[in-house]
Amino acid sequence: MxxxxxxxxxxxxxxxxxxxxxxxxxxxxxxxxxxxxxxxxxxxxxxxxxxxxxxxxxxxxxxxxxxxxxxxxxxxxxxAEAADTEILFRFYRLTRDEDEGRTATRFPDSRYLAQFQNTANEEERRIFNLPHSAKVWRIDRTRHDGAQTLLWERITLPCTLFEGLSETTELPNNVYRFYAKNFGHIVSHVNEKLKAVALREDIAPHLGLEKGTPVLEVDRRAIALDGQTIEWRVSLCRSDVQHYRNVLR
Amino acid sequence: MxxxxxxxxxxxxxxxxxxxxxxxxxxxxxxxxxxxxxxxxxxxxxxxxxxxxxxxxxxxxxxxxxxxxxxxxxxxxxxAEAADTEILFRFYRLTRDEDEGRTATRFPDSRYLAQFQNTANEEERRIFNLPHSAKVWRIDRTRHDGAQTLLWERITLPCTLFEGLSETTELPNNVYRFYAKNFGHIVSHVNEKLKAVALREDIAPHLGLEKGTPVLEVDRRAIALDGQTIEWRVSLCRSDVQHYRNVLR
DNA sequence: CAGTGGTCTAGACCACACA
DNA sequence: GTGTGGTCTAGACCACTGG
CATH class of the missing domain: 1.10.10.10 (Winged helix-like DNA-binding domain superfamily/Winged helix DNA-binding domain)
Structure with missing residues (x-):
């Protein structure tokens, strides 16, 4: 150059x-x-x-x-590889209530419920700026600490940006590193929208809570270096044993 | 020097x-x-x-x-005076759902419910590192956008750090600027802890919602330049018309 | 040892605000 | 014009890493 x-x-x-x-x-x-x-x-x-x-x-x-x-x-x-603990926890804000004060030291493991391609619905097309009949991956999973389920989430990815993903590829713990290494998408930042919502009936069994229990809904969009939204994730988090921590400077 | x-x-x-x-x-x-x-x-x-x-x-x-x-x-x-819009909204993360996308443009006004001195309870003593029988201010207020109540909150301040505050002083919209100007406490950062909780019966009438409705609980500690915690604030926020937004970089 | 980033200096010129 | 911050350069020396 x-x-x-x-x-x-x-x-x-x-x-x-x-x-x-x-x-x-x-x-x-x-x-x-x-x-x-x-x-x-x-x-x-x-x-x-x-x-x-x-x-x-x-x-x-x-x-x-x-x-x-x-x-x-x-x-x-x-x-940057997004490999260090600090970077691993950069986007992971949930902390067990008893771990208050220190940075989260445990990172929950995942259990996959479903992973399949679908035609994008209107909301997904709007979020990713996709044409009609475009396809997306939808990945449903739960995350656990030992026997306790902490959250249920659905991750949505546009198929065009993740060529080669299959129904059997399991996402690793550090998905953003995985996106970078395998698909060349470097996440520059994520936008989150938090709400308290009543737990839906279909999700209740996964979390082991009654339908209607207040849970924290985290709606996250991951933005790549070129400005493109590459991941949409909605997480429903148990709020009785953990909290979302944030530091404003 | x-x-x-x-x-x-x-x-x-x-x-x-x-x-x-x-x-x-x-x-x-x-x-x-x-x-x-x-x-x-x-x-x-x-x-x-x-x-x-x-x-x-x-x-x-x-x-x-x-x-x-x-x-x-x-x-x-x-x-810095914490006077510009940007700085005003630095610590204000709630956005009306219909304002999604842009930075909040409206800043809700306040209605005072109670403001009185009390002997600090155990939790308050721990948070502010206060001796037995120390006193704190407790300020309860609601915040509104027009006719709609958006949140109820209790602000707790140690009396020793806020000499001269009275039961009739109303906090301005930008409280951190007020703290700096009148008491010399410059806020360096705030720690927040978010949960989804069921609305308590005594708060329900203030928010115009049923008891048990999921609301967002924001537990905030403001830390001054010298590392001292100067304000503890617990906010219960309606989650049906607004959300908490966050950008992680 | 050589090569890297980290700190510090001195001086030049530019862009902006205000009288 | 004068005084402010903003940018850019050139060169010196330090501290750390690894052969």
């Missing part, structure tokens, strides 16, 4: 470090730099793009703050 | 910009720089502390990212 092009007029240009960052994010989106890969050194990137090392550093620092990169002194800069 | 002291050994020292930041945060905590005040210029701070302007900039950038400061090109650097 050659040096960055100069913008026509200085006035309407983004700062140089922002354009450098854009060029680097492009390489993540395109898959040129895959999760876990080591980036060239700051000086190498600077020389390649024709800017100073300090400018490259500012771009890398921002990307690190966003969680796209991991920097290790003395070793290098790497594409 | 004189130049920063050199640490005994370089090895165990924090980076210079971190110590600069610490020194500046001290001035916020001590009230030397009050909300809304303009800070000296980068060069002035640098000269005073005996470091370079770039080092001061790095400290100021971090504090800006934390929301402690607001920087305006051409004007100066100011202590």
């Amino acid at each position: 050659a040096a960055l092009e100069k913008p026509a007029r200085k006035l309407e240009a983004q700062p140089l470090y922002a354009r450098v960052k854009g060029a680097l994010v492009e390489r993540l989106i395109s898959g040129q730099w895959k999760p876990g890969a080591m980036l060239p050194s700051e000086f190498a990137i600077a020389a390649e793009l024709g800017v100073s090392q300090g400018t490259v550093r500012k771009s890398l620092d921002e990307m690190t703050a966003q969680g796209l990169l991991v920097r290790r002194q003395g070793k290098g800069t790497f594409v | 004189a130049a920063l002291e050199k640490p005994a050994r370089k090895l165990e020292a924090q980076p210079l910009y971190a110590r600069v930041k610490g020194a500046l945060v001290e001035r916020l905590i001590s009230g030397q720089w009050k909300p809304g005040a303009m800070l000296p210029s980068e060069f002035a701070i640098a000269a005073e502390l005996g470091v370079s302007q770039g080092t001061v900039r790095k400290s100021l950038d971090e504090m800006t990212a934390q929301g402690l400061l607001v920087r305006r090109q051409g004007k100066g650097t100011f202590v």
Whole structure:
């Protein structure tokens, strides 16, 4: 890749470090730099793009703050793998009531109830911006801590974005890492919508609670680096033994 | 204030910009720089502390990212007032269902039900780390959008931290700004714990719902810059017309 | 040891606000 | 114009990693 092009007029240009960052994010989106890969050194990137090392550093620092990169002194800069405990729990906010205070230390395992392709309904088409008669995967599962069921959820994925998924592939614990590794979709952020709802009759047996019990409904959309919604998930969470924790800064 | 002291050994020292930041945060905590005040210029701070302007900039950038400061090109650097819409909504996560997508544009008004001093119970003493027989303020109120009640909440404040509050002072819409301006407590972050619960009988009339209806319970602790918990708030939120939104990055 | 990221400095120039 | 923050560069030195 050659040096960055100069913008026509200085006035309407983004700062140089922002354009450098854009060029680097492009390489993540395109898959040129895959999760876990080591980036060239700051000086190498600077020389390649024709800017100073300090400018490259500012771009890398921002990307690190966003969680796209991991920097290790003395070793290098790497594409984030979403592998560390911290990143694993980045999107997992439920905590057992008795674990209050510390970060969740247990990660529940999954039990699969159903996994099949369907024609997308209107809501799914709207969420994923799909044409008529497009197909989606629907995956129903429960999550447990030991013998206790903590939540039921349905994960919806557009088939076009997940070619090669089959009815027997089990999602691993860290699904977002799985999406990145196998399908090249890097999640940049997720939007969640929380409500308290009365437990539906068809879900009640799965959670071992009476129909009508208040449960926490979490409606989540995962957004990829390119802005596309790649996953829709609705979770119904027992609220008597766990809570959703959040820190606002 | 004189130049920063050199640490005994370089090895165990924090980076210079971190110590600069610490020194500046001290001035916020001590009230030397009050909300809304303009800070000296980068060069002035640098000269005073005996470091370079770039080092001061790095400290100021971090504090800006934390929301402690607001920087305006051409004007100066100011202590954040929690006055802008964005900051006003930083801690307000409830959105009317029909407003989905955009940031909340309406901020509900309040109706006060009760406001009185009490001896702290065991839970309150634990939360605020108070001695026996310490006193707390308890403020009960509802919040509305037009004729519709959206939530009931109880705010608990330790009397020692809020000297001068009376039974007739109404909290303004932006309470955290009020705390900063009148009592010098700058909120650095809040911890929230969410659950779905069945509506209690004594609260039901306030929300205009049946006893037992699922409502969203938000348990919030506000933490000041010095690490002290300064406010405990439990909100019971109608979940049929609004939701709690969250973005995880 | 060489190579990496982390910190710090000094100085230049630009864009914006306001008198 | 002057003073502010915003960007960019060049170069120095430190701390960490691994051969």
